[in-house]
């Protein structure tokens with residue numbers, strides 16, 4: 515290990531103890547951040563850990579909406595986002611005001627918000643979902659009509675797996691939306707004995723062309739438990755680090771070279787250490803927004 519990295523890890527260890535802090539990292543973070551984290555997971559797992567931890571400080575290595583989610587679920591804790599510029603372009607494709615307008619057009623619909631939304635949008639929603647529970651949550655609802663925001667691709671994925679009428683918002687993940695069905699065909703030609711596993715943020719035609727579609731946590735479970743030895747992975751490239759680490763005997767191929775989320779790559783070990791040293795940037799949510807957003811998130815966490 516390089517001397518500089520060793521020193522950073524040592525400092526991180528000291529600061530974590532001093533601050534009683536926990537480091538949470540999303541599966542798309544760079545390898546050194548994943549390796550230094552106390553918990554690495556998908557959006558659902560991360561929100562559960564944030565809600566349950568007894569640490570005083572949560573360092574969220576991910577993007578802004580994830581840190582906001584932790585601040586909503588654990589308001590008594592200090593939530594740090596090491597890189598304040600790490601946002602999610604999909605979350606920025608909807609505002610609370612635009613959602614309020616859309617709700618007027620569909621007064622009977624239950625509003626289901628992907629967690630990839632601001633706290634203000636969650637506050638306007640009835641319930642949240644992540645990619646790992648979206649179908650189960652929608653099917654658990656009494657309403658026949660669902661207004662699903664903001665990911666039209668995850669919304670279509672749900673619509674194909676429910677009898678409910680699903681009204682879509684035209685948002686998408688700029689990273690996953692880059693992949694086309696032709697890329698799946700090309701990857702299969704290159705690796706004919708591999709299975710294709712994609713994220714439901716991919717276009718519906720990509721999901722149809724693939725063999726399986728799961729959240730990042732679901733892809734990890736599948737890789738661990740299935741007998742397949744060669745897997746073409748259709749999600750952000752950061753997941754390959756953990757896939758390869760947990761399954762050294764298996765082969766993983768990235769479906770498309772454009773599967774990189776720049777926002778997920780802004781965080782590094784140095785920024786994590788600096789955040790804990792300076793105790794900033796702190797992510798907070800105003801009380802009025804938080805209470806309503808918390809209701810939508812807790813309703814989701816109660817569905818099993």
Ligand code: 13P
Pocket residue numbers: 541555556557558602630644645646687713715728729730731
């Ligand atoms: P999951 O890890 O919950 O599948 O989320 C994917 C994602 O794009 C998060 O921004």
Ligand code: SF4
Pocket residue numbers: 577601602603604605630687688689690715750775777778
């Ligand atoms: Fe947002 Fe897509 Fe990046 Fe996830 S991968 S943070 S959905 S832009």
